[in-house]
Amino acid sequence: MTALFRYxxxxxxxxxxxxxxxxxxxxxxxxxxxxxxxxPAIPVFGAMAGVEFAFAIWLTVSLVNVEDPVxxxxxxxxTGRSRCILVAATLVVLACCLVLDALVLAVPVVFGFTGLTGxxxxxxxxxxxxxxxxxxAIGLLTSRLxxxxxxFALLAILVLFVFFLVVPWLPPVHPxxxxxxxxxxxxxxxxxxxxxxxxIAVVMLVASVLVTQLVAARRx
Amino acid sequence: MRLRGVSKRYGPRGQPVLVDVDLDLAPGExxxxxxxxxxxxxxxxxVLVGASRPSSGTVTGRPRQIGYVPERFPSDxxxxxxxxxxxMGRLRGLSxxxxxxRARDLMEQLALAGGMDTALRRLSKGNLxxxxxxxxxxxxxxxxxxxxxxxxxxxxAHGALADIMAEVASDGAVVVFTDHRGSVVRTHASHIYGIAxxxxxxxxxxxxxxxRLVLRGPDGDRVTMSIASVDADGVLLDALRRGWSVVKxxxxxxxxxxx
Numbered sequence: 001m002t003a004l005f006r007y008x009x010x011x012x013x014x015x016x017x018x019x020x021x022x023x024x025x026x027x028x029x030x031x032x033x034x035x036x037x038x039x040p041a042i043p044v045f046g047a048m049a050g051v052e053f054a055f056a057i058w059l060t061v062s063l064v065n066v067e068d069p070v071x072x073x074x075x076x077x078x079t080g081r082s083r084c085i086l087v088a089a090t091l092v093v094l095a096c097c098l099v100l101d102a103l104v105l106a107v108p109v110v111f112g113f114t115g116l117t118g119x120x121x122x123x124x125x126x127x128x129x130x131x132x133x134x135x136x137a138i139g140l141l142t143s144r145l146x147x148x149x150x151x152f153a154l155l156a157i158l159v160l161f162v163f164f165l166v167v168p169w170l171p172p173v174h175p176x177x178x179x180x181x182x183x184x185x186x187x188x189x190x191x192x193x194x195x196x197x198x199x200i201a202v203v204m205l206v207a208s209v210l211v212t213q214l215v216a217a218r219r220x
Numbered sequence: 221m222r223l224r225g226v227s228k229r230y231g232p233r234g235q236p237v238l239v240d241v242d243l244d245l246a247p248g249e250x251x252x253x254x255x256x257x258x259x260x261x262x263x264x265x266x267v268l269v270g271a272s273r274p275s276s277g278t279v280t281g282r283p284r285q286i287g288y289v290p291e292r293f294p295s296d297x298x299x300x301x302x303x304x305x306x307x308m309g310r311l312r313g314l315s316x317x318x319x320x321x322r323a324r325d326l327m328e329q330l331a332l333a334g335g336m337d338t339a340l341r342r343l344s345k346g347n348l349x350x351x352x353x354x355x356x357x358x359x360x361x362x363x364x365x366x367x368x369x370x371x372x373x374x375x376x377a378h379g380a381l382a383d384i385m386a387e388v389a390s391d392g393a394v395v396v397f398t399d400h401r402g403s404v405v406r407t408h409a410s411h412i413y414g415i416a417x418x419x420x421x422x423x424x425x426x427x428x429x430x431x432r433l434v435l436r437g438p439d440g441d442r443v444t445m446s447i448a449s450v451d452a453d454g455v456l457l458d459a460l461r462r463g464w465s466v467v468k469x470x471x472x473x474x475x476x477x478x479x
Binding site for chain 2: 076219
């Protein structure tokens with residue numbers, strides 16, 4: 001799996017398809033995270049979870065679509081396990097998300113936000129992870145492995161993105177953003193709620209990997 | 221390796237691509253699948269390597285170490301040939317050093333040593349084909365599957381590929397390749413199957429007499445090639461046009477023994 005992770009990361013790096021989503025993420029971070037040390041950190045983390053959601057969708061679709069189907073077959077034959085390819089892509093995107101999450105969490109610490117606690121960082125980390133996992137899940141389901149035609153895929157991405165971001169009763173992205181927006185500092189109850197949404201996002205991600213793998217295998 | 225009743229169709233209402241294919245592949249043999257465009261050759265090879273599941277039927281005895289050379293090697297990769305082969309070697313469990321060393325040896329054998337640091341997207345079709353061959357041979361395969369492997373190769377690589385296939389087969393591996401040109405198939409295969417509209421049939425092995433020629437190039441390079449007819453697919457004519465000359469002609473031998 002390490003070799004496959006390295007290969008997948010190399011494909012992403014050389015293709016430079018990470019540049020646009022990273023720029024969008026940084027623009028979002030610039031809009032929501034700034035050096036005002038008097039702003040509460042928790043709502044900022046909530047907003048950034050939404051940005052992370054968009055970033056993860058974009059990067060996942062870019063990465064999965066960049067590999068030529070023939071090369072995917074060669075990679076599968078060489079690894080001997082085709083499902084590992086999808087898992088490696090998921091792990092590469094997740095690693096990229098975690099690096100950016102670390103940056104977002106570091107800003108309030110570096111600028112010394114007033115009243116920032118360890119619990120705030122935990123809640124923020126969980127919210128960002130929720131956005132990442134949900135985004136990767138949507139990205140996989142709208143990648144070329146599932147939706148071959150780029151127009152339909154783009155439409156599906158837009159609909160699902162808006163749906164998950166806007167519909168109040170649909171977990172995990174919208175609820176976690178608005179949950180954090182309503183708090184100035186983290187409490188035990190908030191942590192429990194964000195943990196639940198993170199768990200939902202992780203389940204979404206695992207289900208998405210399985211469904212995508214199933215659909216791709218049937219297509220072959 | 222054994223295929224029994226293998227059928228394949230894409231989608232529940234799709235046309236069948238393979239129909240009730242029975243095939244036995246023994247170690248040490250070079251088997252050719254020949255047929256026209258869209259006859260099901262490539263799909264059969266994808267089933268053999270496990271990249272495509274049959275809709276019905278069974279495939280048994282598939283080894284773990286498989287080398288696969290597709291008909292169309294992806295040409296938009298930005299990795300260099302060296303980096304690509306190192307990654308593929310690591311995927312097969314080699315260390316970075318072993319993968320790089322093996323890749324270097326193979327590329328020298330296939331005469332692409334100078335292109336190792338060129339991005340794959342900048343390589344010619346023939347050189348891409350050499351990279352495709354090299355990635356399939358990084359670890360000695362027990363099953364080597366090649367889809368139209370001579371496509372785009374120059375005259376010196378033709379001979380090298382034939383030698384590699386014979387060497388892999390002599391090590392006890394199963395070698396299967398496709399080609400739509402009868403002369404190529406008869407020259408290099410010990411068993412020949414024809415495929416049309418997804419149905420496979422054993423063809424007469426046709427141990428046609430072939431002739432080995434030794435050619436000398438303008439810069440002194442020597443290449444051995446086998447021809448089954450006046451000119452095997454234009455390769456000989458092409459070589460002669462480019463200044464190569466025939467320096468030796470062996471007595472005709474059976475295609476089976478020629479490798």
